[in-house]
Amino acid sequence: MTNVFELPTYEECPDLRDFVFPERIERIVLYHGTSTKFRKKIIKEGLRPSRETGNYVQGIAFTDGDRVYLGREVAARAKADETIQTFGGRIIVVKAIVDAKGLVIDDKVLRFKYVSDWKESMRHFDTCAYMGTIKDVGIIG
Helix, strand or coil: CCCEEECCCCCCCCCHHHCCCCCCCCEEEEEEEEEHHHHHHHHHHCECCHHHHCCCCECCECCCCCCEEEECHHHHHHHHHHHHHHHCCCEEEEEEEEEHHHEECCHHHCCCCCCCCHHHHHHHHCEEEECCCECCEEECC
């Protein structure tokens, strides 16, 4: 069993820009914000990229829909608020434990040259992304 890394909460560290990530992270706890409309499907199938679920809406997000967006809980709640504006329902946050090797930059921030990897994406925007399906999830509210 590998160790699971948890980022500090927003209350503990509101700004991650000076946060020093451990050099080696195998698995990490991150959060995904969405709508209650997708709750049953997430429980059954895990978190899947929006192109696979059919929830991809061209032009709504500046993304290819090929990844699952993750971040600290506060960022996930903000994203969930955007999601319910499009799809309805109420806000839910999903806690995910992911293999850090699958993490990439949140593609919505690629235009910023100083973002070179998922850790920089987290430091500057509180978000990153995971390529693929995430099975190890739990709904936290």
